[in-house]
């Protein structure tokens with residue numbers, strides 16, 4: 701079971717994080733038993749990728765000067781067969797699109813985790829949303845993440861009211877409508893960090909994505925029940941739930957269907 705494997709192996713997850721939510725990402729990775737490390741320095745990238753078991757690239761606060769560093773991180777991980785996870789925050793904005801276009805010709809992403817508006821960009825489809833947020837009222841079209849997977853060759857994790865995990869052939873749905881989680885900035889970034897933890901311990905990236913989304917759905921449900929209508933209280937309680945999580949709870953509480 702992948703949660704046990706993370707606790708036993710304590711993989712090191714190397715992050716190019718955004719400066720808004722990196723504390724949540726680091727804490728979440730640590731709570732489930734893995735080891736986070738953030739960097740912004742190109743000179744240390746080779747030695748850090750060497751000791752990492754997964755690389756998570758989050759473009760939330762990208763800067764042009766960082767592109768060579770991010771390319772190096774991704775390429776070194778690709779060469780070493782270590783998983784590269786992309787969180788394409790607001791990728792449909794033109795500068796961000798250009799950054800990702802230049803990154804993707806150099807680096808193969810194994811997993812892309814984003815909201816529906818972000819994933820639509822990879823499917824060359826028109827996404828609905830603004831800035832970091834997708835329009836959560838829009839109806840779910842699972843052919844869009846499936847097409848994104850086919851076009852990119854990555855496992856796609858599209859999050860929202862329902863999470864969709866697909867490699868373009870196999871598709872899983874995790875039902876997870878949680879208004880308290882939706883309003884907490886950084887929930888998506890945290891999930892991308894957790895995806896890195898599971899991808900570090902299996903080569904089955906669909907399974908890694910499914911496990912991470914089940915984990916987040918379960919911890920989110922338990923945490924929301926505890927804080928009721930107080931979204932500002934959610935994050936610390938969510939961290940406690942991640943720390944206490946078991947596979948049995950994840951199977952009992954998260955709602956998983958085949959797509």
Ligand SMILES: Nc1ncnc2c1ncn2[C@@H]1O[C@H](COP(=O)(O)OP(=O)(O)O)[C@@H](O)[C@H]1O
Nearest residue numbers: 815836859860861876877878881882887888916
């Ligand atoms: N109604 C909802 N809308 C958006 N995300 C939700 C909702 N309910 C639960 N979530 C969860 O919140 C987390 C963040 O997802 P999302 O908001 O789509 O990403 P991002 O923060 O990158 O935009 C995911 O684990 C997702 O499943």
Ligand SMILES: Cc1ncsc1CCOP(=O)(O)O
Nearest residue numbers: 718720760885886887888889
């Ligand atoms: C608000 C904001 N601005 C740049 S990155 C960021 C955080 C995005 O977090 P998430 O994608 O998890 O909502």
Ligand SMILES: [Mg+2]
Nearest residue numbers: 789832888889
């Ligand atoms: Mg996001």
